[in-house]
Amino acid sequence: MTRITHHPSDALLLSHAAGRLPAGLALVVAVHLERCARCAAYAGALEAAGGLLLEETQPVPLQARALDQAMAALDAPAAETAKPAAWQGPPPLPQGQAWPSAVAGCQIAPWRWIGPGMHYSRVRLAGDDAVTVFLLRLAPGKYLPRHAHSGRELTQVLCGAFHDGRAQFHAGDFDAPGRGVQHLPVVQSAGECVCLTAVQGRLQFDAFYGRLLARLGGLG
Numbered sequence: 159m160t161r162i163t164h165h166p167s168d169a170l171l172l173s174h175a176a177g178r179l180p181a182g183l184a185l186v187v188a189v190h191l192e193r194c195a196r197c198a199a200y201a202g203a204l205e206a207a208g209g210l211l212l213e214e215t216q217p218v219p220l221q222a223r224a225l226d227q228a229m230a231a232l233d234a235p236a237a238e239t240a241k242p243a244a245w246q247g248p249p250p251l252p253q254g255q256a257w258p259s260a261v262a263g264c265q266i267a268p269w270r271w272i273g274p275g276m277h278y279s280r281v282r283l284a285g286d287d288a289v290t291v292f293l294l295r296l297a298p299g300k301y302l303p304r305h306a307h308s309g310r311e312l313t314q315v316l317c318g319a320f321h322d323g324r325a326q327f328h329a330g331d332f333d334a335p336g337r338g339v340q341h342l343p344v345v346q347s348a349g350e351c352v353c354l355t356a357v358q359g360r361l362q363f364d365a366f367y368g369r370l371l372a373r374l375g376g377l378g
């Protein structure tokens with residue numbers, strides 16, 4: 159069983175620093191780094207080390223026409239940019255909570271009611287269909303139905319707290335249960351809990367409610 163540290167693993171931070179994570183997974187790690195000085199310092203050191211490695215590689219000679227092509231591209235009229243859909247901005251968080259800066263470029267859907275005290279919001283970011291990113295806002299005592307996952311599942315707690323039968327997670331904590339781990343996150347009494355989760359592959363729920371949630375989120 160994977161040790162629960164409440165922080166991203168060294169391997170995950172290394173993949174993030176090297177820019178090798180799919181955007182949805184990288185988003186959850188970036189949100190953690192905003193809240194965790196320890197991981198941010200480590201990630202900064204990894205990125206600096208990566209930069210040194212890049213500097214040591216041989217420079218590739220520029221092709222003769224490359225500069226001309228670059229100048230022509232600068233002169234070309236700007237491409238028609240797609241008009242943004244009528245988006246009202248991110249939905250409200252519980253009182254006193256602010257959205258992390260890392261989600262600034264994402265489209266966050268309005269909260270969708272999925273049951274008493276339970277809301278769901280899909281987070282969309284450019285070009286990452288293989289990873290589903292969503293937010294859950296659950297009242298104390300509510301739980302996400304027991305599930306396992308076929309791929310990676312990364313979660314960052316934005317506020318509140320939950321216990322999933324393995325450990326307690328508080329605001330600022332990170333979790334990455336291994337493939338096949340079955341868990342049932344239950345929100346603790348500290349107030350509403352909001353979590354940002356990115357899932358690679360499919361979640362496998364074992365209850366009707368879970369299948370409903372999966373259908374709402376396109377996860378099932």
Ligand SMILES: [Zn+2]
Pocket residue numbers: 164165166190194196197198
């Ligand atoms: Zn950390």
